[in-house]
Amino acid sequence: MKKILLISLVLITGFQSFSQKGKKEISFSLEINTKNDLQKPKLVVGIVVDQMRYDYIYRFWDDFGNDGFKRLINEGHFFRNAQFGYVPTYTGPGHASIYTGTTPSVHGIIANDWYDKNSEEYIYCAGDGDMHTVCDCDQKNTDVVSADGKMSPHHMLTTTFSDELKLFNNESKVYGISLKDRGAILPAGHSANGAFWLSSDGKWITSSFYMDQLPDYIKTINDNNPSETYLKGEWAVKGKFSHNLDALLLTGAKSIKKTPFGNSILKDLAIDIINEEELGKGDQTDVITVSFSSTDYIGHQYGPHAAEIKDTYIRLDNDIADILNNLDKEIGAENVVLFITADHGVVSEPQELLERNIPAGYFDGSLMKTELSTYLISNYGEGEWIKNYSNNQLFLNQKLISERNINLQEIERKCANFFLKYEWVKNTYTATQINENEYNNSFHSLIQRGYNQKRSGDVIVSLQTGWLSSYWENGGTTHGSSYSYDTHVPLIFWGGKIPQGQTDRKVNIRDIAPTISAILGTAYPNGCTGNPLPEVTE
Secondary structure, eight states: OEEEEEEEEEEEOTTOTTOGGGEEEEEEEEEEEOHHHHOOOSEEEEEEETTOOTTHHHHSGGGSOTTTHHHHHHHSEEEEEEEOOSSOOOHHHHHHHHHHSSOHHHHOOOSSEEEOTTTOSEEETTBOTTOOEEOSSTTTTEESSOSTTOBOSTTOOSOOHHHHHHHHOTTOOEEEEESSHHHHHHHHOSSOSEEEEEOTTSSEEEETTTOSSOOHHHHHHHHTOHHHHHOOSEEEETTTEEEEHHHHHTTOGGGGGGSTHHHHHHHHHHHHHHHHTTTTOSSSOEEEEEEEOHHHHHHHHHOTTSHHHHHHHHHHHHHHHHHHHHHHHHTOGGGEEEEEEESOOOOOOHHHHHHTTOOOEEEOHHHHHHHHHHHHHHHHOSSOOEEEEETTEEEEOHHHHHHTTOOHHHHHHHHHHHHTTSTTEEEEEEHHHHHHOOOOSSHHHHHHHTOOTTTSOSEEEEEOTTEEEGGGTTSOOOOOOSSHHHHEEEEEEEETTOOOEEEOSOEEGGGHHHHHHHHHTOOOOTTOOOOOOHHHHO
16 A cells, blocks of 8 residues: 655755745655555464475476465465575474574474483473363363373473564464474464364364363364264275275374375364454454474375375365465455465485485484493493483483583583494584584584574584484484475465565575564564565565
8 A cells, every 4th residue: 555645845045044035845745655564464374284395396286286386386475495594303393493483592492302401301392291181071171181282382482473463462363273282382372372283082182271171163073073084985096005094093083194184184173263263354463373294294104205195295285275265265365474384394215315326324323322322431431421312412411520520522522523433424513512603604503503502412413414213214204404305395475465476595484484573563573583585575
């Protein structure tokens, strides 16, 4: 929208400053663009596809319909070089980074779960023992025994863009949904009205952090057993694969997560929440975050080369089309800003790489820990020198090191150098090195942005490309590295006044949150280190 302002300007001539004789009055018009101030979206939709590599867009393009991914790209703005500027590239850190506009070094979600140096126990990124499950179950909607709902975002140290929205617009509604608890909780932020995820029984639940009981429409959905409705017959592609869904259901309704129909029941829930909560129909902007997780379960099990992955994305394309059609009908695309991205990519199975003469392999992490322990004992004497090795991070026994008057930096360096002898290790980094230096444009900088001084280990190990833990040797694959197959993901903005186009310059996932904040005219999340994307905001 543009406003025309009429401005009168008095020019003073010569030294006759206050005489009418020396005045000349000139009037002219000035156009001021007030678009960003007045046209805020009614609804922001954030979609994250768990484990979606960038190249999937083009690999499956010819099999997509016209109303899903193709519509988003043809009508929206496609950032083709969006990168995660940190490691590890896991689900928890990925979702937190997208919505907080920063990296694990700041928001604190350094992994899905991590070893805690103080309690010497594992911390789950969305876990909260002070909460209890809220479900549609026998104990009058509150099951205090089940751990499925003992969750909250309290481990995430910074705000999300929706937290900043609600700070001064409390009437705004914010909901997060996913098959995974962390995929629903972390994106929705600390101030959300609700977050829902799938229980071990295949029904939608939440946490007492959000509410005392489920909304009636969620109870109705659960009564209709959505998981059981979809798990019938076969999931098959002729000549490629066939999986018996009835047999899968016998293992439990939660098994729907490992089929593309897990995405479908989430799509159904997204549409129900938008309609039942009347999102996008009030005076304030509302937010819904949707994280499709079946792609991750299937990707881990079958790998990116499998026919199952291709079929999963073709079906997801239809689910996204259903969401877009509902937005058209209920709110209008011009009143919506939607973005879609991924929380990480995935590596090809090492066996697939080796067959093509590409360096890759499997390694035994327990061997590294055992041999390092022997080495430290031989150098420093008997003792439990290693407290933990997980997420490619080594946690040393700092109490013992202090008691023996051993220089911590020295033992860190020795451990880091020891790990370099293994073929599958590319680089190692000590906590001292990360704390005392600043890296900007290298793999070192990715490690640093994923490192949190209070939560991370004493030595961080970076693997060579294509190497995975021997856990995956019998099939399947995973993610977490600093390489492009894990860090390069699609990013599309669509709706409202988003200009159509594509951008190939490098952008960061942490740029998403400040971009949405700029569109909404709100403060950036309080730990934000990203920058708004001018292709979308200007």
